[in-house]
Amino acid sequence: MSSSAQVQATETPGRLFLSAYAQHVILESLEDESRTERYQSKLSELIATLKRLVSLLDRMALFSDNEDLEDIHTVDLRLLVVRPMLADALLRTNPNNNATTTAPVPAATAGSGSSPQQARLSIIDAASQHFVTFLETCELLGLLKDSDIAVLASRGADVPGDAQAKRAAKIATYKREKEAKTKFAELLLRTAGTSSLSKAAAGKLPDTTDADADAAAAAPGASGLDEDTERDMTLGLVELWILKACEQLAFARQETQLIQFAINSKAQAGDQDSRVRQNAGGSSSDAAASASAAKPLKPFTITREMIRRNLLGHGYSNLPTMSVEQFMELEIARGNFLTGGGNEEESKQNQIDQKILEEESNEESDKATYKARDWDEFTDGMCHVLQQSFMIMIAAATSQLTTTTNSFPV
Template identity: 30%
Template sequence: MSENDASLAQVFQRAETLFLDIQKSSLSSTSEEFQSKVNESIRGFERSGIMVRQLSLFSENEFMEDISTKDLRFLLTEYYLGELFLKRVSKDRLADLTISKEHFDHFLLQCETHDILTAQDKKYLEQITTDAPRDAATRRGEKIARFKREKEMRNQIEEFNKVLGTTSSGYEGELSSEIEDQYRDFVLLHLQYAIFQTMEQLVGIQQEIPMLKQIQERKAAEGSGDSRIAGRANEDTRDARVDDSRIWNATGPLMDPNGRPLRPFVITNKRAEMMAGVFRPGHSLPTMTIEEYLHQEMERGNFLSGGTEEPKKKEPDDNDEEAINAETIKARNWDDFKDDNPKGWGNKGGRIG
């Protein structure tokens, strides 16, 4: 059977099998064999995406319950493409990251449209998109919780693989009513795991893209600077070359009639330098007044204002017998302590004999 005659399920299954092999591969990510599998899997999922759109499998008006069990797994197409473009090694890393982000965004949009995103997923997605400030303890707790959740989902997927006898998201046998319920839960678990991985990958992409853009801008600036320097050097060599035989002529003129230097010289004002050295004080002069310094420190928050008065002691209510008894006991304990520990008792330096 040729590729053009293959069904959507066959094309998707072939691309997914390649993707799972890549995930478990021990090959170097830069090797030709590894990259060949990555590109072949990309072509398979891109063809799957085209077939999904041609068949109009998913409608914006459908919720998760409205999508057939056999069709649910094809929602993973955009997720797999996002992962594969991250694994692709090319000359333009920034372009691959941009394409990967577009596929991930499309996948999350599909999941939200069909009501697959959970409230927890939406909350975390809002946090990473708005970059809301959180303290270190909160971030650490969230990271531990998400790690546990990822591990739990992986274990559940492995259990489903054993029960259904499959290694991918597909099921080749007939779907009885019992098997269909299990398989549907299995595919939904795959989607939840893909949503989890997508949001984790988006965090890394959002951090890497600005760095790559800065590198490109720096290279572009260096390239334009190099071209200007090269042009200026050629012009100097061609039009303004100094005669080596006259450059150390200390008695000749500094410049020729065209303004070109004939010998090295430094423009200085010796008289001003000498005056500055002779008449300056022997100590460093202040750069600001005391008032300016205090005003600056107050703006920085290094001086505290107020709070110098001792807080007034709260007198217990005459009708509150418990508070009065507590104050009485406290005073007696303090008197007993002073009787047992006279002033200066622990000061050995002050003891004589």
């Protein structure tokens, strides 16, 4: 048997998955070195491994529509996360990266005329398709919650709704993710060194000299763990990738919208430039004028004297050069205001005259009121004075009569 045949014989789904998961863990630890050649090299290896595994699973048709979750073996169940792992690895690729990389990209980007933005769109589209396929399979197995089904139905689009309800949904998703991570970490810690999945989660690649990983894992008690613990750990891993797939679908949708907007803006700018060049006619004088117009403006300096001079000045640059009356006369002379109008003008004049008459009538009425009020005050005062004078006269007459009577002898 040739060496290539031996390699193909050892490429079983279980071994490829453990190798890919270990490479994924190593790649996440190198997140800060994403622009280095080392990172891109490991990313290329991971994508190549996952693509071989996806191709192998497609040929095997491991998951069918007529199977329930209980019908799938624990070792096969962990292979559900292969597609979201491939999608996550594809999203890590960057067509604009200047580092030396051999990371494979989807076939749609292979054209020589495709721009980096178009290449990125193809990568996002391929990754989104892997996420959707994974979520659809999980939905058939009953692993999705209502919020996950809503994300799958909208393909990550932002569904309009109540802001408070969206905030509550985000909080619930965060708590769910935190709980899933804590539970999975506890299971990994409990099975450290005994489970092949926990070894891969620690970044340890499977030994190629060992026996078939699938058969070893499928044997009851082969790893020293009970089947319930292995299945709980596998379901925890699937739960984490469900949450990540929903989140990445939303991010991919937003990034697609941004790239499409940038492409459309660039196309509109290119059309405008072509129209400008077409209108210019290609003459050298127009080209020189266009070049001179594109030069930056001459810099200017703001001095303290300028600031001091304008400190108590007006907030606008120029004072008005005419009054309001002058402006109205100018507008009338220009014909911007209509005059005349015949009966309408006469009715307006009658209204003005009527208003003047009413004002004069009101003034006369006020004068009459004031005059009557003054006369009432005068008469009241005169009556009081006459009454006082009459009383004084009576008192004087009485006094004189008494004196005269006393002067006669008895």
